[in-house]
Amino acid sequence: MTTDVRAQAADTSIPSAPLQPLLHDSVVSLAAPTQVWSSPSGTVGERPIHGLYHSDVRVLDRIVLGIDGSAIEPIATEHRDAASLAFIALARGLDDATADPRVRVEVTRTVTPGGMTERIRIVNGLDEPVAARVTLALAGDFAQLHEVKAGLEGDRIAVARQVGDGVAVLSRDTARAEIAVGDQPALVVPGAAIVYREGKPGVYVIGQGEAVRFAPVTTGARTGDQVAVQGLQAGQRVVVQGAGFLGEGDHVTVAPATAAPAAAAPAPAGQAAR
Known part of the structure; x- marks a missing residue:
């Protein structure tokens, strides 16, 4: 009579307990x-x-x-x-x-x-x-x-x-x-209107008395010379020409608006010079 004896390893694994999640890589x-x-x-x-x-x-x-x-x-x-x-x-x-x-x-x-x-x-x-x-x-x-x-x-x-x-x-x-879920309309401004102050993009908005203030924006897609932005309201006037030379509170002279082509982006922008 022959008997096969086979050794079987004991299961010494210990069920892992739940652990508090780490934050370092998130x-x-x-x-x-x-x-x-x-x-x-x-x-x-x-x-x-x-x-x-x-x-x-x-x-x-x-x-x-x-x-x-x-x-x-x-x-x-x-x-x-x-x-x-x-x-x-x-x-x-x-x-x-x-x-x-x-x-x-x-x-x-x-x-x-x-x-x-x-x-x-x-x-x-x-x-x-x-x-x-x-x-x-x-x-x-x-x-x-x-x-x-x-x-x-x-x-x-x-x-x-x-x-x-x-x-x-x-x-x-x-x-x-x-x-x-859905598409969101975007305002656009001419790319020349966007300037950087302290490393952040923005535009100079023309306010009362033709004084300007810097308004930070988040830039988006560019189509031709137009750039989609967040942070402005429809109808606000922004400085296009000479915007890089302006400072907070400076006054500008608004140039007469020129006719826009039919395919122009809908967001209005005032063209101004110091």
């Missing part, structure tokens, strides 16, 4: 009581701490941008202020065959108390237009902050595809989040 946008933690690329969901939090609840734990036909390659993160971040990336799958990348993706994230806005722009430096399908994958778990800090995970809830006109909704018990 970035945050904050406007109390709302904050968003993400990777430096802007993606939310790659680390346990990631998410959009309001007060003591994590509403979204996943925000992932995608572009059909191209990988998104992060190249820079800009910290604009405590509540705003800009994420710059390349979309070389949409580019041409030349060596220098000329199509990039710019995502601006701005947190406000009780909300967050993300502007997604594809900036095309090619001579020909590009077409791309942009997706933004969202999910939420409504985990309590003390659960996240303890390394625990909530139950993920899929965001509704669409409710109403361009609005997605997710909710749980008494918590509710609305995600509005």
